[in-house]
Structure formats: C-alpha cells, structure tokens
Amino acid sequence: MLDADRKSSAAFAEMRVPLISSAMAIPGAELLAFTFAGRWDDFDDFGDTFNPQFGLEWKPIRDLLVRGNWGTSFRPPSLFELYFQGSTQTGQFVDITRPPNVPGANGEVVLIALTAGGNPDLDAEEAESFGFGVSYQPLALPALEASLDYFNIDQDQRVQSPDAFLLLQNADLFPGRVTRAERTPADPVLDRKSVV
Numbered sequence: 001m002l003d004a005d006r007k008s009s010a011a012f013a014e015m016r017v018p019l020i021s022s023a024m025a026i027p028g029a030e031l032l033a034f035t036f037a038g039r040w041d042d043f044d045d046f047g048d049t050f051n052p053q054f055g056l057e058w059k060p061i062r063d064l065l066v067r068g069n070w071g072t073s074f075r076p077p078s079l080f081e082l083y084f085q086g087s088t089q090t091g092q093f094v095d096i097t098r099p100p101n102v103p104g105a106n107g108e109v110v111l112i113a114l115t116a117g118g119n120p121d122l123d124a125e126e127a128e129s130f131g132f133g134v135s136y137q138p139l140a141l142p143a144l145e146a147s148l149d150y151f152n153i154d155q156d157q158r159v160q161s162p163d164a165f166l167l168l169q170n171a172d173l174f175p176g177r178v179t180r181a182e183r184t185p186a187d188p189v190l191d192r193k194s195v196v
Helices: 079-083 164-169
Strands: 008-020 031-043 047-061 064-075 087-095 108-116 125-136 146-156
Touching: 031 064, 087 164, 108 164
Parallel strands: none
Antiparallel strands: 008 031, 031 047, 047 064, 064 125, 087 108, 125 146
C-alpha cells in the first residue's frame, strides 16, 4: 500500500500566428506561420516549471511545406517511483562475472533475491527536443504525399528500473546495489572489475 499525495496545478496556452499567406502574392512564400505553445505546472513537492514550444511553417511553393519546432518538457517522478515501499522476489540469473557451473553457460547460474522499490531522492525528468520536416504533395496528384522528418530529444535524469541481468553485469556502475557471496578458493581469478 502506498500512502502519499501530491498537489499540482497547470495552465496551457497555444497560439498560431500567420505571417504570410498566398493572398499576399509574395514570391517564394505561399505561407509562413509561427506557432507558440506554453505549459506552466506547479507541484507542491517539485516546485513550478514553465515549458515552451516554438514552431515555424513555411511553404515556398504550394506543393512543398517546410516545418520545424523546438521545445522543452518536464516530468516529476510518480508517487510510486518515489515512495513505493518495495518488494523482494527470487529468481535464477546468469552471473557472467562468475565461472560457469552448468555446461554451456556463459557464467554461473545463481539464485538471487531482487529487491525493488521507490527512491525518494529521484529528480524530475527534463528534456529538450528539436524537429525538422519537409512534406511534398503535388497538386496534380493530391493522393500522393512524400515527407521526410528528423527529430532529436535530449533527456536528462530519466527514471528507469534496470533489470537484474544489467545490474549483475555492471555492478561497478551501481555501487551498493549488488551484494555477492564471498569468493571461494574454487573461484578462479577473473580480470573483471565488477567482481566484488
């Protein structure tokens, strides 16, 4: 059971401003329009944030549309990700940092206890995105449309739950998260930094 709450409020606005239209008969500009959107959020546990998005549409000729956009985003961790008390499950996994104990295995088959739960020290996820696209739709063939799009998203502090196999292979990247049994004389010395 999870006993936690959060109060939040938000406001959103969007606007499209046509700058040039075909009626203006400007060469090389059948259409030029600017778009703006903004979202303001306020969280009682993460403070407030404003995230804008800007876009531009340009038609140099009637058949061709060029568009681009840029924006930011914000997501606080869910209450589950922050405060879930956790649970422990057991399962078998292959630990590649140990010698195989089963013929044909890549490592030792081990029985592990995997404990998962919330982390109250998580930060909010933040991202910046950029996109660019071109669409071509000839007037002579209105059913035909070809488009090419590119987008890039740069995300910081992404909340993830790595699986047990990833944790075992990269224990040095997760200090304090993997506890192994003491090595015995039967364990050969392996040149692996993740062996603890």
